[in-house]
Amino acid sequence: MGAEPVKPRRKLAHSLGDSIGWKAVGSYYQQPVGTHTWHRMLSQEPIEERKSEALPGFGGRRKMAAAEGGWCLCELLRFFYSLFFPGLIVCGTLCVCLVIILWGIRLLLQRKKKSASTSKNGNNQMVIAFFHPYCNAGGGGERVLWCALRALQKKYPEAIYVVYTGDINVNGQQILDGAFRRFNIRLMRPVKFVFLRKRYLVEDSLYPHFTLLGQSLGSVLLGWEALTQCVPDVYIDSMGYAFTLPLFKYLGGCRVGSYVHYPTISTDMLSVVKNQNTGFNNAAFITRNRFLSKVKLIYYYLFAFVYGLVGSCSDVVMVNSSWTLNHILSLWKVGNCTHIVYPPCDVQTFLDIPLHEKKTPGHLLVSIGQFRPEKNHPLQITAFAKLLSKKEAELLPSLKLVLIGGCRNQDDELRVDQLRRLSEDLGVQENVEFKINIPFDELKNYLSEATIGLHTMWNEHFGIGREAGDLALRMRV
Numbered sequence: 001m002g003a004e005p006v007k008p009r010r011k012l013a014h015s016l017g018d019s020i021g022w023k024a025v026g027s028y029y030q031q032p033v034g035t036h037t038w039h040r041m042l043s044q045e046p047i048e049e050r051k052s053e054a055l056p057g058f059g060g061r062r063k064m065a066a067a068e069g070g071w072c073l074c075e076l077l078r079f080f081y082s083l084f085f086p087g088l089i090v091c092g093t094l095c096v097c098l099v100i101i102l103w104g105i106r107l108l109l110q111r112k113k114k115s116a117s118t119s120k121n122g123n124n125q126m127v128i129a130f131f132h133p134y135c136n137a138g139g140g141g142e143r144v145l146w147c148a149l150r151a152l153q154k155k156y157p158e159a160i161y162v163v164y165t166g167d168i169n170v171n172g173q174q175i176l177d178g179a180f181r182r183f184n185i186r187l188m189r190p191v192k193f194v195f196l197r198k199r200y201l202v203e204d205s206l207y208p209h210f211t212l213l214g215q216s217l218g219s220v221l222l223g224w225e226a227l228t229q230c231v232p233d234v235y236i237d238s239m240g241y242a243f244t245l246p247l248f249k250y251l252g253g254c255r256v257g258s259y260v261h262y263p264t265i266s267t268d269m270l271s272v273v274k275n276q277n278t279g280f281n282n283a284a285f286i287t288r289n290r291f292l293s294k295v296k297l298i299y300y301y302l303f304a305f306v307y308g309l310v311g312s313c314s315d316v317v318m319v320n321s322s323w324t325l326n327h328i329l330s331l332w333k334v335g336n337c338t339h340i341v342y343p344p345c346d347v348q349t350f351l352d353i354p355l356h357e358k359k360t361p362g363h364l365l366v367s368i369g370q371f372r373p374e375k376n377h378p379l380q381i382t383a384f385a386k387l388l389s390k391k392e393a394e395l396l397p398s399l400k401l402v403l404i405g406g407c408r409n410q411d412d413e414l415r416v417d418q419l420r421r422l423s424e425d426l427g428v429q430e431n432v433e434f435k436i437n438i439p440f441d442e443l444k445n446y447l448s449e450a451t452i453g454l455h456t457m458w459n460e461h462f463g464i465g466r467e468a469g470d471l472a473l474r475m476r477v
Helices: 010-014 021-026 035-043 047-054 057-117 140-155 172-183 211-229 242-251 267-274 290-311 322-332 347-351 377-394 410-425 440-449 464-476
Strands: 127-131 160-165 192-195 234-237 255-260 316-319 338-340 363-368 399-405 432-436
Touching: 057 242, 127 140, 127 211, 140 160, 140 172, 172 192, 172 440, 211 242, 211 290, 234 242, 242 255, 242 290, 267 290, 267 322, 290 322, 316 322, 322 338, 347 440, 363 377, 363 440, 377 399, 377 410, 399 440, 410 432
Parallel strands: 127 160, 127 234, 160 192, 234 255, 255 316, 316 338, 363 399, 399 432
Antiparallel strands: none
């Protein structure tokens, strides 16, 4: 009889050790196992080693790298998790300390306000303060300031009135005399001037890049200087420094209001950057680069969001026109306390000018406005030069352009020098005159002699151009 086939011995195969494993011998115990079979099985290398050798070299390294990457990620997450609660405690402690410090500052300022508002007879007098660092300039915003002060003094004669100003090169009486000389406005009661020495912090020349953000943060520091010198009961920003509003409201404990001539940022400015249009506040090298335009647009959107937050701190908001109203409503979102208060235009004074014959031959073109970038005076001179070139060809009467305006600082004076050089380069310097900070009577004389009023500001909110247009219509009627 032939030998019976040897049955697989599962127990013996399993006892060969973990180096082979049950799966490794699974293919063997299905067959007869003899001496040569066990010899072959014992000579086999571990299955993991054989698989590694069969795979390409980079496959094994990739698995090891993936394992190491997963381990590093787990360790990193574990590290951040271990820092979460200590970091939360530290941040909470710092926030509590900051709140305590700010509350202490508020208490000190409140104590200072009580001592300052107490009169000699022991009664508390309301202190109303206007924040207007350029109150000695001759623009429309300054006219609003003096008219507002005169109106409030008439209605609340017992209050104390304060003006924060950075015009440290003149005294209070000189400022009041200048208001009367330029605007024919004389106040009924005295005003206290608080002179600020850090006005350079809001100068645009200090921030060649990120000008809006730099000036806004600088206004906070300038406002802090004002607040530490005098803590009012009512604070009114009459020049557009909205970032000072939360400072006076939450630290000074004041009722705050604002009169907005022109929003610091508007939806029109956003559209200029979005459409990559070149302007005085959007340089050509940015408009030519799509990436820089996108970055600036994001910066403008973030700034507009923060501007809306600080502006919404106002208890009362006044705007000078429906154009400004629409922008403020879209940014500040405080329609329940926003009102249009049109600027005071002294039309009657100009209507009293007799319509006599012109004293000077030819035609006078008059431009009135502060020498600021947005007024676009270079466009006026360039257009006037083109007009003169046509005049020589067509033998028109003599023409003269008179640029009347105020200079707030050295930057404005430098701008006037550049305009003078531009007129020289275009060869029209003999026909262009610059009248800076002239008296009110002289301004009336020029308007009475003028044939044309010129204004080139884009998106004029409510300026001398519209005022002069209304005047001209009434005079023609």
